Amino acid sequence: MFNDGMVDTLKLIKLVERGVTSRYRSDLNRGVIMRELGFGIIGCSRIAAKHAEALAHIEQAQLVAVMDIDEARAKEYAEAYGCEYYTKLDDILGRPDIQVVNICTPNGLHAEQGIKAARAGKHILVEKPVALTLESADALIEACEQEGVKLGVVHQNRFLPPVLKAREALERGRFGRLTHGQATVRWNRNQEYYDQADWRGTREMDGGMLLNQAIHNLDLLQWFMGPVESVFGYAGTKVRNIETEDVAVAVVRFDSGAFGVIEAATTIYPKNLEERLSIFGETGTVVIGGTALSRVEAWEFPGGEEEREKLVGQGLELPRYYGHQQVILDMIDAVRNDRRPAVDGREARKVLELILAIYESSKTGREVKLR
Structure with a gap:
């Protein structure tokens, strides 16, 4: 009734309480091979640090690369979090070992960059707001649905x-x-x-x-x-x-x-x-x-x-990265189990x-x- 096909609240509570990673460890112990999901961060802003710190505390996620048009900033993040860096969007989207991109750029770029990421076949976790207009939000949602990729929006509260x-x-x-x-x-x-x-x-x-x-x-x-x-x-x-x-x-x-x-x-x-x-x-x-x-x-x-x-x-x-960690864990679970993220594009549009x-x-x- 309330969740319209998304993960229900009781499942969210369980994910928060035990963490998705504990279930993955159990799967590994049973001989099930669970490949890490590769993540890329677009935009090395202040909020991007929470994404990077959260990823560092999730066993089944790996931060592969970051991207920022400011090369010095991108390099600083790459050195701090042990990954590669780029200054062009197409370069990071071209990495086949990145399955999910976290968009942390200024709000006015979210929809445009998200659409490009969807066309590149990447699942998308975008910082709030999903977009600045309903038209651009709808375009992003449509692109993700057409390409069959997940769209999650960071409403960590x-x-x-x-x-x-x-x-x-x-x-x-x-x-x-x-x-x-x-x-x-x-x-x-x-x-x-x-x-x-x-x-x-x-x-x-x-x-x-x-x-x-x-x-x-x-x-x-x-x-x-x-x-x-x-x-x-x-x-x-x-x-x-x-x-x-x-x-x-x-x-x-x-x-x-x-x-x-x-x-x-x-x-x-x-x-x-x-x-x-x-x-x-x-x-x-x-x-x-x-x-x-x-x-x-x-x-x-x-x-x-x-x-x-x-x-x-x-x-x-x-921890300062707590909320973002839970959002990323939810995205991993959504990708693994082929469901909508708890806060997808249509939910964030409201x-x-x-x-x-x-x-x-x-x-x-x-x-x-x-x-």
């Missing part, structure tokens, strides 16, 4: 243990009828952050704060609350010297009749304050907070006192559509209906 626990409660019907939910991102990205790269804060290559920072939490809100019927929002540039918004607010009506509230900013002084997901139903309340969804702040269900005692107030201490509707509403001053 879906793999956080508290989030999976809450999603399991949702799928079991413990919330009853959902009434409303809230996504809050109160972060800091100072001017120095935007000035570090000329694409940041631009409409053409960055897209905006909602697409580049708050997208993870908005993805979770619609994952829990369901399809969006309409949205009314405001987005503006209040503090930073950039083309795109640094503050946005919106109200959402979901197909179910439930409501949603969105508040997001990268202007919070002097540092990240909190990221919070709140889900409310007639028989359930869950709030996950902390600076990056690292702590359960409320867990209320009938008969759930023992769970609440164990969960509330417990903070997570996870939050893209929501965010673009907020932008349109802010521009026109009108409610935007998605259905």
